Amino acid sequence: MKAFAALYTALDETTATNEKVAALVRYFRAARPADAAWAVNFLIGRRPKRLVKAAALRQWAAEEAGIPEWLFEESYHAVGDLAETIALLLPDGTAAPDGDGSSLRYWVEERLLPLRGLDDAEQRAALVSAWRELGGRERYVWNKLITGAFRVGASARLVVRALSEVSGIPHEIVAHRLMGAWEPTPGLYERLTGADTGDADASRPYPFFLAHPLEGPLESLGDAADWQAEWKWDGIRAQLVRRAGGLWVWSRGEDLLAGRFPEVETSGAFLPDGTVIDGELLPWVAGAPLPFAQMQRRIGRKALGKKILAEVPVTLMAYDLLEDRGEDVRPLPLDERRGRLERLVAALPAGAAVELSPIVESAGWPELGEARAAARAGGAEGLMLKRRASPYGVGRRRGDWWKWKVDPLSVDAVLIYAQPGSGRRAGLFTDYTFGVWDGDRLVPFAKAYSGLTDEEIHRVDAFVRRNTLDRFGPVRVVRPELVFELAFEGIQRSTRHKSGIAVRFPRMARWRTDKRAEDADTIETVRSLL
Amino acid sequence: MLELTDEGLYCAAGRFHVDPWAAVPRAVVTHAHGDHVAWGCGAYLASTDGAALLRLRLGGATEVQAVPYGESLGLDGVRLSLHPAGHILGSAQVRIEHGGEVWVVSGDYKTDPDPTCRPFESVRCHTFVSESTFGLPIYRWPAQAEVFDEINAWWRGNADAGRASLLYAYSLGKAQRLLAGLDPSIGPILTHGAVERINAVYRAEGVALPATTYAGDASTRSSRDRAIVIAPPSAAGSLWTRRFGSASDGFASGWMRVRGARRRRSLDRGFTLSDHADWPGLLDAIAATGAERVWVTHGFTSVVVRWLREHGVEARAVSTRFEGERDEPETPGEGAPA
Numbered sequence: 001m002k003a004f005a006a007l008y009t010a011l012d013e014t015t016a017t018n019e020k021v022a023a024l025v026r027y028f029r030a031a032r033p034a035d036a037a038w039a040v041n042f043l044i045g046r047r048p049k050r051l052v053k054a055a056a057l058r059q060w061a062a063e064e065a066g067i068p069e070w071l072f073e074e075s076y077h078a079v080g081d082l083a084e085t086i087a088l089l090l091p092d093g094t095a096a097p098d099g100d101g102s103s104l105r106y107w108v109e110e111r112l113l114p115l116r117g118l119d120d121a122e123q124r125a126a127l128v129s130a131w132r133e134l135g136g137r138e139r140y141v142w143n144k145l146i147t148g149a150f151r152v153g154a155s156a157r158l159v160v161r162a163l164s165e166v167s168g169i170p171h172e173i174v175a176h177r178l179m180g181a182w183e184p185t186p187g188l189y190e191r192l193t194g195a196d197t198g199d200a201d202a203s204r205p206y207p208f209f210l211a212h213p214l215e216g217p218l219e220s221l222g223d224a225a226d227w228q229a230e231w232k233w234d235g236i237r238a239q240l241v242r243r244a245g246g247l248w249v250w251s252r253g254e255d256l257l258a259g260r261f262p263e264v265e266t267s268g269a270f271l272p273d274g275t276v277i278d279g280e281l282l283p284w285v286a287g288a289p290l291p292f293a294q295m296q297r298r299i300g301r302k303a304l305g306k307k308i309l310a311e312v313p314v315t316l317m318a319y320d321l322l323e324d325r326g327e328d329v330r331p332l333p334l335d336e337r338r339g340r341l342e343r344l345v346a347a348l349p350a351g352a353a354v355e356l357s358p359i360v361e362s363a364g365w366p367e368l369g370e371a372r373a374a375a376r377a378g379g380a381e382g383l384m385l386k387r388r389a390s391p392y393g394v395g396r397r398r399g400d401w402w403k404w405k406v407d408p409l410s411v412d413a414v415l416i417y418a419q420p421g422s423g424r425r426a427g428l429f430t431d432y433t434f435g436v437w438d439g440d441r442l443v444p445f446a447k448a449y450s451g452l453t454d455e456e457i458h459r460v461d462a463f464v465r466r467n468t469l470d471r472f473g474p475v476r477v478v479r480p481e482l483v484f485e486l487a488f489e490g491i492q493r494s495t496r497h498k499s500g501i502a503v504r505f506p507r508m509a510r511w512r513t514d515k516r517a518e519d520a521d522t523i524e525t526v527r528s529l530l
Numbered sequence: 531m532l533e534l535t536d537e538g539l540y541c542a543a544g545r546f547h548v549d550p551w552a553a554v555p556r557a558v559v560t561h562a563h564g565d566h567v568a569w570g571c572g573a574y575l576a577s578t579d580g581a582a583l584l585r586l587r588l589g590g591a592t593e594v595q596a597v598p599y600g601e602s603l604g605l606d607g608v609r610l611s612l613h614p615a616g617h618i619l620g621s622a623q624v625r626i627e628h629g630g631e632v633w634v635v636s637g638d639y640k641t642d643p644d645p646t647c648r649p650f651e652s653v654r655c656h657t658f659v660s661e662s663t664f665g666l667p668i669y670r671w672p673a674q675a676e677v678f679d680e681i682n683a684w685w686r687g688n689a690d691a692g693r694a695s696l697l698y699a700y701s702l703g704k705a706q707r708l709l710a711g712l713d714p715s716i717g718p719i720l721t722h723g724a725v726e727r728i729n730a731v732y733r734a735e736g737v738a739l740p741a742t743t744y745a746g747d748a749s750t751r752s753s754r755d756r757a758i759v760i761a762p763p764s765a766a767g768s769l770w771t772r773r774f775g776s777a778s779d780g781f782a783s784g785w786m787r788v789r790g791a792r793r794r795r796s797l798d799r800g801f802t803l804s805d806h807a808d809w810p811g812l813l814d815a816i817a818a819t820g821a822e823r824v825w826v827t828h829g830f831t832s833v834v835v836r837w838l839r840e841h842g843v844e845a846r847a848v849s850t851r852f853e854g855e856r857d858e859p860e861t862p863g864e865g866a867p868a
Contacts, residue, residue, distance in 0.1 A: 012789070013798055067667055068840070074833050075668045079788050088668040088787065426790030454794065 004104045005138040024162030033186035034105040041184035044156040047148045051115040065089040077474045080426025083143030167193035175207045205239040205250040206322045207394045211401035218365045229360040231380035235282035242275040264316045267352035274326030284315035289379040317357045330392035382406045408487035412520045415482040418464040429464040437522040445499045451508030483515040484508045531633045544608030548635045551851045560637025561621035562587045565853040577612045580620020615639040616650030618703030635659040641811040645710045658821035662829030663806040663854030671808045678711040689717045689756040694777035701725045701762040709739045717756030720745040828852040
């Protein structure tokens with residue numbers, strides 16, 4: 001635990017990628033496989049399912065710190081992170097001695113996981129005793145593990161780089177081995193870093209290839225004929241893995257979506273063994289997508305009844321073929337993969353919930369620009385541009401795949417509420433609610449957190465502090481003076497929002513210092529975008 | 531005895547303001563930080579230790595009446611004396627006595643020791659006016675020796691790797707306290723102009739500081755690569771810092787106790803070192819005054835007020851324009867090289 005907490009600190013204390021990788025390499029070289037497996041597990045963002053109810057955790061921590069609950073909550077709002085708040089409030093612990101009793105494996109397997117299944121009194125006793133045994137830094141990391149909010153300044157990509165450096169195994173192979181379902185056992189760590197590379201696990205998906213937003217002019221991409229254009233859909237990116245008589249659907253977040261999309265699983269079963277398709281799960285009716293909110297409605301259900309399946313049927317829009325008859329075809333050019341994908345999809349029965357993502361044909365860049373402008377009408381977010389000769393890569397790389405979204409919709413709205421952020425924005429007012437005019441009253445219209453520079457955030461924060469009209473818990477009602485241009489991707493009616501409108505991906509495009517509150521848009525203007 | 535007016539805390543019986551934020555006829559100033567000093571007052575009164583710093587803030591020509599700590603003087607029938615607040619050089623609590631009633635205005639204070647100023651002195655009173663900058667129990671300062679060990683270890687590590695250490699700290703008070711805790715055997719100590727200007731006053735007042743070089747005069751690369759540079763937070767990210775190449779940077783402030791406060795500044799290191807009292811320090815200081823009434827000014831005001839009320843103290847929030855330890859860059863003028 002000490003070594004792992006020290007690694008956490010080292011990763012936290014530098015912004016330089018090379019230093020982060022160096023810290024990871026140092027850790028993995030020294031760690032026993034049992035500890036290293038857990039470290040990999042946490043570092044790449046897998047979290048233990050929440051073991052202790054947050055409310056109970058707050059209460060016990062407040063009691064152990066000897067403060068009333070309201071003071072704990074005030075502290076939490078200033079820190080913005082439950083694990084850190086607890087670590088800061090508790091009296092100093094006494095660091096555990098070195099040895100197996102201080103290993104990450106011990107703290108996870110013998111102290112953390114057994115918390116599940118204990119009753120409240122036992123959980124409380126176990127937690128308090130852990131807090132007393134751990135030193136400051138270890139206690140913070142331990143709390144992070146318990147709250148399930150373990151995020152560290154190292155992406156999965158850096159972990160892969162470090163493991164690759166430690167083991168000498170190429171990083172694509174390490175990345176692939178990390179996908180899919182596995183348990184953090186010593187055996188896992190040995191498999192990750194082992195020399196034998198013929199060990200494909202049947203369910204395991206491939207790392208996704210991701211697109212960058214198009215930055216330069218289209219012409220910088222060269223000849224339009226070298227590029228394949230498709231619609232950019234707004235659904236759930238997924239891989240369908242058909243191997244060894246089984247079928248698995250994985251989301252990009254590496255969640256196994258078993259049972260969530262029965263229609264896709266039924267159709268996918270017609271694919272030959274040894275097929276992996278990359279695509280997008282979309283709510284799809286009569287050749288067009290439903291708004292993403294419909295998908296959210298469906299995801300929100302625990303049980304999928306007949307009604308919701310009929311109202312929001314889902315299709316896998318197939319983008320690419322990664323494995324064909326057991327062969328990893330990612331190195332083949334896109335053209336070749338697309339040909340194979342077309343043949344596979346064509347062989348499915350009529351009405352299958354796996355469809356081919358249509359190619360947007362054009363005679364050149366100008367025509368493609370027109371197609372993009374019409375994307376929103378067709379329920380798409382824009383276009384994807386993929387180089388015909390390109391292999392299927394790993395992660396987000398520039399060059400072969402670009403996303404070219406339609407310009408966002410935008411509205412000028414007034415800042416009306418502000419709330420402190422969390423993490424690196426803790427204690428700063430960074431989470432804002434914006435209103436638009438409905439007669440002479442501002443009606444809350446959207447929340448946005450991103451889009452401002454650090455300097456702007458500090459200025460807004462200072463404004464909030466000096467212009468607070470009222471408080472509701474952490475929320476400040478502020479003098480309605482600041483106007484921001486909010487950009488968003490989609491807009492639709494909603495019964496759950498006060499304004500009667502819900503927008504998708506709202507963010508601050510610009511601080512309109514040139515506008516006064518009365519110049520902001522009205523609800524009528526917003527409705528006209530529907 | 532005191533009332534809150536548009537200009538600040540006012541003592542009608544003595545006809546003076548304490549730390550006013552507008553020009554008033556007579557100002558008693560607790561210390562020379564910008565948020566406690568207003569320009570253009572008719573007369574200024576400060577502690578003997580702090581008078582020179584106040585003159586520097588106001589411009590050399592301004593008259594400042596200097597009063598030694600503990601010396602009592604009469605102002606229109608009010609007895610007034612100044613007592614060390616432990617915040618920075620010359621910082622004072624103002625004790626006001628009138629008709630058998632005693633008030634103490636703390637200004638900013640800390641209870642931790644500091645070699646660059648006189649330690650906080652507890653003064654019994656009926657009403658205590660306390661700051662609350664770090665009035666939350668998450669703010670508990672680590673032992674100072676540990677913090678200085680951390681800073682020196684960081685500096686040594688950087689020096690051995692051949693890169694400069696850029697340490698941001700408020701130019702008045704924090705910078706000098708840091709200097710006093712650095713280990714000069716590690717390498718040269720360079721300072722930003724705003725810091726060096728204040729160092730001169732500290733030295734003139736007899737505070738022992740290690741030798742420093744104004745960064746503008748340190749010409750050779752070799753002297754910079756092992757150096758630690760003390761600069762105001764406003765210098766962070768400025769052109770001025772580029773001369774030090776790929777330096778490691780850090781910030782010394784009480785706010786660094788919370789990870790997010792460091793992360794959002796994108797700094798390599800945060801050192802928890804404050805010239806304000808932490809939560810236990812505030813509560814202990816308030817209790818030691820024996821005050822039955824407490825006015826709580828700038829900081830986590832509502833938290834401290836509620837805590838005190840729950841513990842049987844009559845407390846109220848007083849809305850001043852004091853800022854305490856800022857989490858943001860200082861005003862640009864303050865950080866500009868002399």
